[in-house]
Amino acid sequence: MSRTHSSTPATARERLAEARLYLCTGARKEQGDLPEFLDAVLAGGVDIVQLRDKDMEAGEELEHLAVFAEACRRHGALLAVNDRADVAHAAASDVLHLGQGDLPVPAARALLGDDILIGRSTHAPAEADAAMTEPGVDYFCTGPCWPTPTKPGRFAPGLDLVRHTAKSAPSRPWFAIGGIDAENLDEVLDAGARRAVVVRAITEAEDPGAAAASLAGRLREAA
Numbered sequence: 401m402s403r404t405h406s407s408t409p410a411t412a413r414e415r416l417a418e419a420r421l422y423l424c425t426g427a428r429k430e431q432g433d434l435p436e437f438l439d440a441v442l443a444g445g446v447d448i449v450q451l452r453d454k455d456m457e458a459g460e461e462l463e464h465l466a467v468f469a470e471a472c473r474r475h476g477a478l479l480a481v482n483d484r485a486d487v488a489h490a491a492a493s494d495v496l497h498l499g500q501g502d503l504p505v506p507a508a509r510a511l512l513g514d515d516i517l518i519g520r521s522t523h524a525p526a527e528a529d530a531a532m533t534e535p536g537v538d539y540f541c542t543g544p545c546w547p548t549p550t551k552p553g554r555f556a557p558g559l560d561l562v563r564h565t566a567k568s569a570p571s572r573p574w575f576a577i578g579g580i581d582a583e584n585l586d587e588v589l590d591a592g593a594r595r596a597v598v599v600r601a602i603t604e605a606e607d608p609g610a611a612a613a614s615l616a617g618r619l620r621e622a623a
């Protein structure tokens with residue numbers, strides 16, 4: 401893990417600028433190891449962690465987010481909420497992630513103010529181009545790089561979208577997402593991404609902490 405710690409805590413936007421590895425994960429209900437899992441992956445170098453569970457009710461999500469928030473605080477990582485502005489507000493989340501079909505960014509900004517970081521999903525060149533300049537967007541993601549069971553039914557624009565985005569050299573941080581793992585990370589880097597979002601590459605790893613450390617190390621080296 402090479403997240404830097406200084407006596408003056410960086411702002412969330414400054415930490416986003418340094419972020420390389422973003423993890424989306426459920427609450428590990430089957431494994432029953434959420435605190436240990438979060439400690440391991442955050443110690444490994446995950447910079448941003450999002451609770452992503454499409455079926456969870458808001459109250460339960462908030463209970464789990466309290467565990468995520470405590471882990472993020474201890475490790476200096478950013479906490480992200482998926483889809484729901486109300487939950488992001490109630491959890492005092494650092495980040496709200498919005499897809500193309502979620503709340504429009506201006507509406508989320510009007511509800512949540514300027515401090516929270518807002519991320520956007522993009523799946524096509526026109527969406528990526530818009531996310532590079534859309535007011536209120538702090539970062540965006542491009543993908544899926546490969547079809548993935550984590551987002552069934554989503555057409556994968558593949559690495560062409562990564563190449564398109566890299567060529568535009570956006571001034572905002574952007575992450576590649578979808579099917580990325582230790583075996584294909586070099587292809588993602590060769591296409592021009594320097595930040596990645598993963599789910600299974602960490603959540604399904606035999607040693608999630610080691611998987612996070614390896615991915616984070618390679619992304620930081622390439623940065």
Ligand SMILES: Cc1ncc(COP(=O)(O)OP(=O)(O)O)c(N)n1
Nearest residue numbers: 482483497498499500521541577597
């Ligand atoms: C960091 C990050 N990137 C992309 C997504 C996908 O968002 P969306 O397209 O809205 O799909 P769902 O995750 O809501 O099913 C994400 N959640 N996080």
Ligand SMILES: Cc1ncsc1CCOP(=O)(O)O
Nearest residue numbers: 548550551578579598599600
């Ligand atoms: C949420 C989401 N949005 C686009 S791809 C994806 C899931 C990525 O998951 P995995 O890293 O397991 O392929």
Ligand SMILES: [Mg+2]
Nearest residue numbers: 483498499502
């Ligand atoms: Mg969404």
